[in-house]
Amino acid sequence: MQARHDIRFNSQMDRVKCKPWGLYGGLSGQGNSVAIHRFGNTQEQRFHNGKALNQVLHAGDAYVLRSGGGGGFGSPLDRDPRGAGARRALRLREQGRGG
Numbered sequence: 001m002q003a004r005h006d007i008r009f010n011s012q013m014d015r016v017k018c019k020p021w022g023l024y025g026g027l028s029g030q031g032n033s034v035a036i037h038r039f040g041n042t043q044e045q046r047f048h049n050g051k052a053l054n055q056v057l058h059a060g061d062a063y064v065l066r067s068g069g070g071g072g073f074g075s076p077l078d079r080d081p082r083g084a085g086a087r088r089a090l091r092l093r094e095q096g097r098g099g
Contacts, residue, residue, distance in 0.1 A: 002062040009036070009063050013050035019068060026072030033066040
């Protein structure tokens with residue numbers, strides 16, 4: 001979300017370091033995260049504990065909230081590597097966007 005005027009921003013996210021776990025050998029998912037992107041800078045200011053308290057954003061600055069995802073089911077090494085591409089192609093065909 002980009003600020004149009006000076007604002008104060010607070011975020012207190014949980015599940016930043018305790019990521020959703022996988023089952024039966026599946027990999028962990030992504031944790032939540034919060035960052036501030038200052039206008040004109042190439043690097044984001046990240047808050048590794050998920051707590052961005054009383055931050056001042058100026059016009060053009062933006063805060064970024066990333067919502068984590070769930071863990072996997074079963075080891076990815078046990079899957080057919082062609083399966084993901086085939087599933088994606090089927091989805092595209094069903095949506096009328098694939099050949």
